[in-house]
Amino acid sequence: MKYVDEFRDPEKARTLLKEINELVEKIDICKKRPLAIMEVCGGHTHSIFRYGIEGMLPKEIELVHGPGCPVCVLPMGRVDDCVALAEQPNMIFTTFGDAMRVPGSKKSLLQAKADGADVRMVYSPLDALDLARDNRDKEVVFFGLGFETTMPSTALTVLRAQADGIKNFSLFCNHITIIPTVKAILDSPDMKIDGFLGPGHVSMVIGTKPYEFIANHYKRPLVVAGFEPLDVLHSVWMVLKQIDEGRSEIENQYVRIVPDEGNDEALNAVSKVFELREFFEWRGLGSIDHSGVRMREEYADFDAERKFSVPNIKIADPKSCQCGEVLKGVIKPFECKVFGKACTPEMPLGALMVSSEGACAAYYQFGDPDRLRELEEV
Amino acid sequence: MCLGIPGQIIEITDEARKLAMVDVSGVHREINMACVVNDDHRLNDCIGDWVLVHVGFAMSRINEEEAALTLKVLEELGEAQEEIAAMRASGQM
Ligand code: SF4
Numbered sequence: 001m002k003y004v005d006e007f008r009d010p011e012k013a014r015t016l017l018k019e020i021n022e023l024v025e026k027i028d029i030c031k032k033r034p035l036a037i038m039e040v041c042g043g044h045t046h047s048i049f050r051y052g053i054e055g056m057l058p059k060e061i062e063l064v065h066g067p068g069c070p071v072c073v074l075p076m077g078r079v080d081d082c083v084a085l086a087e088q089p090n091m092i093f094t095t096f097g098d099a100m101r102v103p104g105s106k107k108s109l110l111q112a113k114a115d116g117a118d119v120r121m122v123y124s125p126l127d128a129l130d131l132a133r134d135n136r137d138k139e140v141v142f143f144g145l146g147f148e149t150t151m152p153s154t155a156l157t158v159l160r161a162q163a164d165g166i167k168n169f170s171l172f173c174n175h176i177t178i179i180p181t182v183k184a185i186l187d188s189p190d191m192k193i194d195g196f197l198g199p200g201h202v203s204m205v206i207g208t209k210p211y212e213f214i215a216n217h218y219k220r221p222l223v224v225a226g227f228e229p230l231d232v233l234h235s236v237w238m239v240l241k242q243i244d245e246g247r248s249e250i251e252n253q254y255v256r257i258v259p260d261e262g263n264d265e266a267l268n269a270v271s272k273v274f275e276l277r278e279f280f281e282w283r284g285l286g287s288i289d290h291s292g293v294r295m296r297e298e299y300a301d302f303d304a305e306r307k308f309s310v311p312n313i314k315i316a317d318p319k320s321c322q323c324g325e326v327l328k329g330v331i332k333p334f335e336c337k338v339f340g341k342a343c344t345p346e347m348p349l350g351a352l353m354v355s356s357e358g359a360c361a362a363y364y365q366f367g368d369p370d371r372l373r374e375l376e377e378v
Numbered sequence: 379m380c381l382g383i384p385g386q387i388i389e390i391t392d393e394a395r396k397l398a399m400v401d402v403s404g405v406h407r408e409i410n411m412a413c414v415v416n417d418d419h420r421l422n423d424c425i426g427d428w429v430l431v432h433v434g435f436a437m438s439r440i441n442e443e444e445a446a447l448t449l450k451v452l453e454e455l456g457e458a459q460e461e462i463a464a465m466r467a468s469g470q471m
Contacts, residue, residue: 002384002386002428002440003384003428003440003445004384006445006449007449011456012452012453012455012456015452015455015456016452016455019455043381046381096433123433123434124433124434124435125433125434126410126434126435127434149432149437150432150433152413152435152437153410153432153433153434153435153437156410156412156413156435160395201381201382201430201432201437204430204437204438205437227381230452234448234451234452253448255441255444255447255448256440256441256442256444256445256448257430257438257440257441258438259438259441263413263437263438264416265412265413265414265415265416266413266437269412269413
């Protein structure tokens with residue numbers, strides 16, 4: 001496949017690691033404490049664990065796994081809303097596979113399906129629209145979630161439904177936006193991040209300009225990164241280079257996919273269909289201002305929230321969960337009191353255990369790279 | 379969920395709806411092209427293009443020149459390493 005193997009070349013990875021080690025020796029902070037680099041995007045978390053990247057890096061670098069996994073930050077009340085929608089009569093409820101197992105306060109979508117609700121996994125929102133086309137006597141709801149990466153696809157699907165006059169299709173909109181989220185992390189009093197790997201695929205939609213406040217105001221470097229192992233290592237190297245040279249800038253490592261100006265066509269579709277919500281509730285992080293979008297009034301007919309009664313009850317995270325602290329990088333997953341005990345991928349308490357992009361599931365599956373490293377050093 | 383996959387456009391299937399057939403490692407699927415076409419690059423210009431496919435939509439045209447440039451930077455890093463190593467070795471002699 002194009003530009004996949006090329007960005008997995010072990011020879012080049014070794015060179016990058018050598019360069020990274022040399023930079024680490026020069027950077028003063030690294031002599032006192034580990035340098036914390038947060039990967040905002042769950043896709044990066046996945047790559048980092050899949051390729052064992054954390055274990056390759058010198059121990060002076062700590063990778064903090066950020067909030068960028070949309071399934072992980074879905075609050076319990078929202079999952080309950082999904083279940084309530086799915087259990088309406090005459091309903092086909094469609095969703096991406098990742099969301100099936102996220103625990104609600106009573107059940108997950110998977111359990112609702114087992115109990116008889118017609119819940120179907122789809123690859124694309126367009127597949128949900130086709131289902132609506134083929135089942136005119138039923139209501140079809142698509143569970144829209146994700147950051148700016150997936151927003152254009154659901155917006156375009158709604159526009160298609162409108163153009164084709166498919167009235168039995170609607171969207172349950174739970175999209176979230178990246179910038180207020182990163183800002184909330186930067187403003188958090190226990191913040192200790194030295195630099196960021198920026199989300200590759202969110203950026204192909206929004207471009208690199210919206211991050212500029214991170215460099216200018218918060219003086220932190222951010223490098224928009226690709227997802228192959230060399231992309232991640234190259235981006236870590238670029239962050240270190242900035243720190244070593246005393247710079248804080250927004251750089252783009254993933255130029256082959258991300259144009260600095262973003263994607264106009266995608267952004268137009270998004271702004272046509274969606275508008276900002278005043279605030280949106282996150283699992284583990286609480287409410288963040290302007291961090292979610294809802295559908296504009298003009299598309300009320302295609303808005304599941306307006307079309308059906310959605311309970312919309314706020315449910316507090318279980319007390320024993322420390323998802324928020326893990327999401328902000330304050331503690332490592334295995335430091336959570338319930339990790340591997342009350343909370344496992346088979347019986348998840350928090351969503352970070354459910355999704356393959358969640359930090360807890362990754363630690364559970366692949367082990368803790370620091371501990372592995374210690375074992376190797378012995 | 380946010381990972382995409384590169385694929386090559388092999389056929390335009392529905393002009394009005396901006397749909398095309400993509401080949402991803404031998405698997406074919408119809409995808410929506412609305413995000414990668416504009417007045418400068420029309421739907422019919424897309425055959426043969428490599429795109430990043432995400433949940434049934436082409437989200438970005440892969441910029442082959444930039445890909446080559448990034449790989450070149452990585453290549454040169456390697457060469458610089460070799461040179462530095464050679465300099466070190468000669469300095470120690
Ligand atoms: S172990 Fe479970 S409860 Fe603890 S942070 Fe991870 S997902 Fe949340």
